[in-house]
Amino acid sequence: MTEQNVISASHLAKSFGAAKAVRDVSFDVRTGEIFGLLGPNGAGKTTTIRMILDIFKPDRGTVTVLGGAMTDAKKDRIGYLPEERGLYKDISVENCVLYLAELKGVPRAEAKIRAAQYFDQLDLTEHKRKKVQDLSKGMQQKVQVMTTLLHRPSLIIIDEPFSGLDPVNTRLVQDMLLRERDKGTTIVMSTHQMYQVEEMCDRLVLINQGDSVLYGAVDEIRRRYADNAVRVVVHGPLPQIEGVIETSRKGDAHTLSLGAEVTPQQVLSILANTPGLLVERFELALPTMDDIFVRVVGGKIVPENGRVVAETVAQNTHA
Amino acid sequence: MRKLLLIAWHEYKKHVLRKRFLGALLAPLLFIAIGGIIGFITLQSFSESDTGVVGYLDPSNALAKAYKPTSPETQIEFRRFESKAEADAALNREQIRAYYELAPDFAQSGRADLFYWKRDISGDVRDDFETYAQSALLSGVNPQIATRLAQGIDFTFETPDRSRAFGENNIVGFVLPFVFGLMFFVALFAGAQYLMQAVIEEKENRTMEVMVTTVTPTQLMGGKILGLGALGLTQVAVWLIVMAAALAVAGQQFSFLQGASIAPEFIAVALVLFVLEYVLFGAVMAAIGAAVLDQKQAQQYMGPFVLLAISPEFFIPVIFLDPNGVIATVLTLFPFTAPLALVFRYGITTVPVWQIVVAIALLIVFAAGALWLAGRVFRLGMLQYGKALAFREIVAEVRS
Numbered sequence: 248m249t250e251q252n253v254i255s256a257s258h259l260a261k262s263f264g265a266a267k268a269v270r271d272v273s274f275d276v277r278t279g280e281i282f283g284l285l286g287p288n289g290a291g292k293t294t295t296i297r298m299i300l301d302i303f304k305p306d307r308g309t310v311t312v313l314g315g316a317m318t319d320a321k322k323d324r325i326g327y328l329p330e331e332r333g334l335y336k337d338i339s340v341e342n343c344v345l346y347l348a349e350l351k352g353v354p355r356a357e358a359k360i361r362a363a364q365y366f367d368q369l370d371l372t373e374h375k376r377k378k379v380q381d382l383s384k385g386m387q388q389k390v391q392v393m394t395t396l397l398h399r400p401s402l403i404i405i406d407e408p409f410s411g412l413d414p415v416n417t418r419l420v421q422d423m424l425l426r427e428r429d430k431g432t433t434i435v436m437s438t439h440q441m442y443q444v445e446e447m448c449d450r451l452v453l454i455n456q457g458d459s460v461l462y463g464a465v466d467e468i469r470r471r472y473a474d475n476a477v478r479v480v481v482h483g484p485l486p487q488i489e490g491v492i493e494t495s496r497k498g499d500a501h502t503l504s505l506g507a508e509v510t511p512q513q514v515l516s517i518l519a520n521t522p523g524l525l526v527e528r529f530e531l532a533l534p535t536m537d538d539i540f541v542r543v544v545g546g547k548i549v550p551e552n553g554r555v556v557a558e559t560v561a562q563n564t565h566a
Numbered sequence: 567m568r569k570l571l572l573i574a575w576h577e578y579k580k581h582v583l584r585k586r587f588l589g590a591l592l593a594p595l596l597f598i599a600i601g602g603i604i605g606f607i608t609l610q611s612f613s614e615s616d617t618g619v620v621g622y623l624d625p626s627n628a629l630a631k632a633y634k635p636t637s638p639e640t641q642i643e644f645r646r647f648e649s650k651a652e653a654d655a656a657l658n659r660e661q662i663r664a665y666y667e668l669a670p671d672f673a674q675s676g677r678a679d680l681f682y683w684k685r686d687i688s689g690d691v692r693d694d695f696e697t698y699a700q701s702a703l704l705s706g707v708n709p710q711i712a713t714r715l716a717q718g719i720d721f722t723f724e725t726p727d728r729s730r731a732f733g734e735n736n737i738v739g740f741v742l743p744f745v746f747g748l749m750f751f752v753a754l755f756a757g758a759q760y761l762m763q764a765v766i767e768e769k770e771n772r773t774m775e776v777m778v779t780t781v782t783p784t785q786l787m788g789g790k791i792l793g794l795g796a797l798g799l800t801q802v803a804v805w806l807i808v809m810a811a812a813l814a815v816a817g818q819q820f821s822f823l824q825g826a827s828i829a830p831e832f833i834a835v836a837l838v839l840f841v842l843e844y845v846l847f848g849a850v851m852a853a854i855g856a857a858v859l860d861q862k863q864a865q866q867y868m869g870p871f872v873l874l875a876i877s878p879e880f881f882i883p884v885i886f887l888d889p890n891g892v893i894a895t896v897l898t899l900f901p902f903t904a905p906l907a908l909v910f911r912y913g914i915t916t917v918p919v920w921q922i923v924v925a926i927a928l929l930i931v932f933a934a935g936a937l938w939l940a941g942r943v944f945r946l947g948m949l950q951y952g953k954a955l956a957f958r959e960i961v962a963e964v965r966s
Contacts, residue, residue: 300779327779333772
């Protein structure tokens, strides 16, 4: 744990009767990063979040938030979007948003000004006088996101923030979250959407069956689990290259699996020197987070001597 | 405290504008209004029948010395007719409302027949004629005694232990605390039920998880109890204002309603008891709300508590016969039944001060205990979706 850690969870464990929801989960979340909390259904993500938020006390282990134990005052500095969504259905959207903002310590007049801006950004202005129950699921989700951000928290914890949103609104919310991150807000995001993890998260922890099994910077993890392969887009016939075990094609891109005796640099050199062949793109074929998730959770990667199999001290990669 | 008050105001505002609350508020008022209109119409029809002339045939000259005492109730004139034909003719021409035909032995038998054409005369007019006849029969008696006999007996209602008595004209003072208490009781249950519904709603619409990461369970429950308690008091206040206004208006027409009042100390004690009772029931209802799956299941669990609270009603005869007896005292001291038992007893006896003090003290202890218990159940049940809490889970939580 360092001073720049917004959350430090150390060996958290929580059981409900005989069911062990969380066995041993450890990770740190650093100031100003987007941290992914990943795992299959029932892995223990929500219980971990609830322990961070002091809804549940851990049976074992410790957790510190914003520099210490959770206090009532700290609750106002946290924005939480839970997995079980909930808004007051029978009051107007505006009243619902203002009430929750006031509870977070924002004066009503100020809350109105901020709400107007968010309504505008989220295309909700014409719906603000409607009852929440009269909105579509996607619109309700945008209102929920709004209530999470309106009090300008320094830590945001969001569970599946894009659930129920169409691609346009997904992009809208994604951009809002990235802007919050750029302003220095720390975001913990639990999601099943692995492409969003790749796009948005700086670091992550993967929880499986109550244990943290993968932890570190997203890019570093992808490199760590990379096979010796390259992906190329070329104009012209692809030559036979010694040492290439397998070639597959998806669209314009060819993925070449390399034997141990050949390096990507050698392959690039061969392609560049092939007459009549134009190399448009050449990159290491890193596995997607989706691949890694499936491989780790599906048991293809066995944790070594413990639960955390990948850990990194890489610095935040965002600008 | 700020968050608690915000929650209280939010709950109050949300519920006070709901159709359900307005219905509950206005239904009894509508009932009173309809009753008032019917009463007014009836009164009008009586006052119409209390004027005019009523005739009589007196073959034995028994009412020769009759005189009509001054009566504020009627402005009727009694006119003697010498023959039935004459009386019938006056009736047909609607010169008289009705006529009595006294029996020849009226002085001994008191028999008389009443003839009317369209509508019977009112009870007040009959009473007046009876007094008129009595004045003749008592003509030889001392006028003071005659008047006394003619006016009848002035009853006083007295409690069996003689600790309290109510004159015939003060019967309202006897009933009013009863009505007042029942109104409080209805409001108390309405408030407690709103509280339970609010907790269930918050669980059902999943706002609970956001709320518990924003405020403490104590602020959440305290705010709800305060806001919805204020809602109940609003209900009582509106009813009381309307009742006072209705009594003031009706008092101009009905003399027995004039000067009807409730002792301020009774109001103060009742207010304290009912507020404490509300906190007790509110906490129980909130705990039920947090523990159950939906409204339907909640109704089943709240049934026994409601039954317990209204149980003094089953003991009304016992309380009336022995208002300071063991049962009445136990019901007054037992926190769940204290307010209603006290209201019932207040109308018929003087409740000893020590009993009021002990009842309040016990209610404070029970209310505090219920709040603590509700807090535990609330923490346990608030995030449990899709299934109700098992009793053993609650016991385990309390033991921990």
